[in-house]
Amino acid sequence: MQSYFDEETKSPLYLWFGEHFDIIDNKKVHLKNIPLLKNNETGKVYYPDKTKQVIAHYLSEAKKYKKSGIDLFPKELGSKRYPYSESFKFKYSSIDYEFIPGLERPWNEGFLTPVYFKTSVLNKYSQNPEYELDLFSSTYGTISYKSEWSISFGVNKNKLIIMWLGDIDALPEEEKYYLRSENTESVHCIHSEFYNAQIEVEWTEPSIESRVFELRSKLSASTNDAHGKPLYMLDGEVSDVISNLDKPVFWEDKNVSPVIESLNRIFVESINSNAIKSVLKEKNLNLMLKIKKD
Structure with a gap:
């Protein structure tokens, strides 16, 4: 199970929705308003498992169409409802x-x-x-x-x-x-x-x-x-x-x-x-x- 804590410092990680840039599989990855996990003490950013899955999907599409990278700026997240009360x-x-x-x-x-x-x-x-x-x-x-x-x-x-x-x-x-x-x-x-x-x-x-x-x-x-x-x-x-x-x-x-x-x-x-x-x-x-x- 992915940890809610930084494995190196043991500090808590917090959901963060800021702008983030990375290079993954030689492709530029530009993220904004997508959930990331951040260590507020060190500033280091980690990818939640769900975010990894999303990035992997769009990187696959980028490779398929020979694009240099991906830009992910989801506008509406968190609106899903569950069958309880x-x-x-x-x-x-x-x-x-x-x-x-x-x-x-x-x-x-x-x-x-x-x-x-x-x-x-x-x-x-x-x-x-x-x-x-x-x-x-x-x-x-x-x-x-x-x-x-x-x-x-x-x-x-x-x-x-x-x-x-x-x-x-x-x-x-x-x-x-x-x-x-x-x-x-x-x-x-x-x-x-x-x-x-x-x-x-x-x-x-x-x-x-x-x-x-x-x-x-x-x-x-x-x-x-x-x-x-x-x-x-x-x-x-x-x-x-x-x-x-x-x-x-x-x-x-x-x-x-x-x-x-x-x-x-x-x-x-x-x-x-x-x-x-x-x-x-x-x-x-x-x-x-x-x-x-x-």
Whole structure:
């Protein structure tokens, strides 16, 4: 499988639609507005597999008619639709599915098409106790409704929420209507731990932040298994929390404070105090009365 990362530097690659010139098989190749993969750190450009196929086709035609090269300037890409939740008209781009490495499949065409949402889409799920919003890391989590359904999501560098079109298709209609109201246009970027886990099946050592998030999730799940109540309930404007989770570039108060505040909300303020009191009451009524008196 073609990688979504530069194999030399391990830096992420991004879809790029700029003007590019090359010489392939002694033919001039001029590209513009055709998806390429670019390392923003080095400026090096790579060809997605789909782009390679397109170039190979037109180079074959150029050789056939003895042309010196090819000029490819596609005007309309990304408009293809897939048979998932079509009546809801979700905004997405088939460019992502066809050109981002690892998404295209010979079966279930379009299932792994990324659909983008504003971070505010998560607020509903954090504020309603019937839902469970679980963050495995700052860029990967799940939303669950009782034992009826669950869906994974990611957070990209633009602070947009990403879900797979095929996963959305399996949700109840009322959830699709809500998601559609928060749906936004594609930005052609899905780099996140969500992508790494689900597509790359990444087993590398997770970051410190990811390990802490995972421990939080496991602790909450253990509490839920033992007492029927999770230890953590992430309430409030989750969109604000997520938008401030980036590591600060400059270690000054104004840069560090938003991160500390968000981590405090995730690990301290989200402790389910009502659940703790309820369990204590069940275990020791006298202790509960003493707590209330204090």
